[in-house]
Amino acid sequence: MSYSLDTPSIQTLKAEARSLRDERVKAGGAITHAMALEEVAKTHGYRDWNTAVAMLPERVAVPVQVGDRASGHYLGQPFKGLVIGVQILSDMQHYQVTVKFDNPVDVATSKLFSAFRHRVTATIDVHGVSPAHTSNGVPQMRVRRI
Known part of the structure; x- marks a missing residue:
């Protein structure tokens, strides 16, 4: 089902x-x-x-929904944006969320070049935290409603 x-x-x-x-x-x-x-x-x-x-399904409320204003961090950089996509994954505990940033986020850590992202898709858990981490151990994405 x-x-x-x-x-x-x-x-x-x-x-x-x-x-x-x-x-x-x-x-x-x-x-x-x-x-x-x-x-x-x-x-x-x-x-x-x-x-x-x-x-009713036994699941926790979705951390964000389509149309929500959201804020958080993506690859260590702060952001604010609009949630434009949410898809529940098969384990019923993780979601694939797409966020369109208000202002592009520079995800490059080098001062020699920039890599701006306007929109990203990431997997988050029921708390809005990505199970995937960057090389320094920080979750790839943390997101919450504002």
């Missing part, structure tokens, strides 16, 4: 339920967390919360 990045995770639905509960409190109404979970499950098309939990 394959999962789309559009498929919400259990953590996402729980966060929606917390937000719903907070909104109801601000509006002067009270709702229990269990009631909020049931309501959120129904809005996503599930019969009830237990059905939603049984049907």
Whole structure:
């Protein structure tokens, strides 16, 4: 079975339920967390919360999604940019992410020449850190939402 990045995770639905509960409190109404979970499950098309939990993939929320503004380091250089691609890998714990940098990043360490990158694709884990490292032991990419 394959999962789309559009498929919400259990953590996402729980966060929606917390937000719903907070909104109801601000509006002067009270709702229990269990009631909020049931309501959120129904809005996503599930019969009830237990059905939603049984049907949803067991994976951690994606560290970044398409359209997110992101920042981090690529080959040791700081960047800010736009996430333009995310693909979950077969182990359901790593993602291939493509970032378009706001400003080109010079990935050359030599002062004699430059090698600017405008867009890169890298593999990251659920924490936004690349499992691949540079020769000095630094992860190739660290990325997070901003």
